[in-house]
Amino acid sequence: MIKIQIAKEADTAILALLGRITWAESHGHYIDDKSNLLKYLNNNFSVSKTKQDINNANNLFYIVYVDDLPVGYAKLVINAINESIASQNNCRLERIFIQNQFIPLKIGQQLLTFVEGKAKELQLDTMWLSVYIKNNRAIKFYEKNEFKNVGELNFLVNGKAYENIVFSKKI
Numbered sequence: 001m002i003k004i005q006i007a008k009e010a011d012t013a014i015l016a017l018l019g020r021i022t023w024a025e026s027h028g029h030y031i032d033d034k035s036n037l038l039k040y041l042n043n044n045f046s047v048s049k050t051k052q053d054i055n056n057a058n059n060l061f062y063i064v065y066v067d068d069l070p071v072g073y074a075k076l077v078i079n080a081i082n083e084s085i086a087s088q089n090n091c092r093l094e095r096i097f098i099q100n101q102f103i104p105l106k107i108g109q110q111l112l113t114f115v116e117g118k119a120k121e122l123q124l125d126t127m128w129l130s131v132y133i134k135n136n137r138a139i140k141f142y143e144k145n146e147f148k149n150v151g152e153l154n155f156l157v158n159g160k161a162y163e164n165i166v167f168s169k170k171i
Contacts, residue, residue: 072102
């Protein structure tokens with residue numbers, strides 16, 4: 001059974017671990033210098049950084065469970081600024097990650113549909129995100145879900161820039 005719940009501060013360690021695992025699975029092979037990968041994971045998915053993020057009122061985290069096992073999560077950032085996004089009433093889908101072994105269950109689609117519904121409940125009109133230009137699976141997923149390419153940004157991993165596409169969707 002699949003269940004999606006809003007994450008609370010008590011879920012911080014689960015989110016930090018899911019973040020490390022899923023980010024390394026989905027992006028780690030793109031990072032040439034594995035010491036940069038480890039630094040990035042340590043800086044962005046520590047329990048203390050995750051606790052700081054979950055306590056920020058502009059951040060909303062949702063954990064997806066399969067048979068009570070946490071297997072992925074999404075992070076929405078309310079009213080995130082990007083030069084390619086005109087709306088001031090938006091949210092950034094900063095993270096939507098599912099552990100690799102659970103991707104065949106199509107949980108990512110269910111989680112995206114769920115967070116789009118939450119954004120509508122908050123009366124937001126636009127959802128945007130960025131995707132690494134070499135991440136073809138993710139690009140196809142967002143295009144299938146009617147996200148449009150509206151720009152680009154550089155995603156930094158310890159000072160090294162990785163070119164990303166900015167996708168946006170009216171919700």
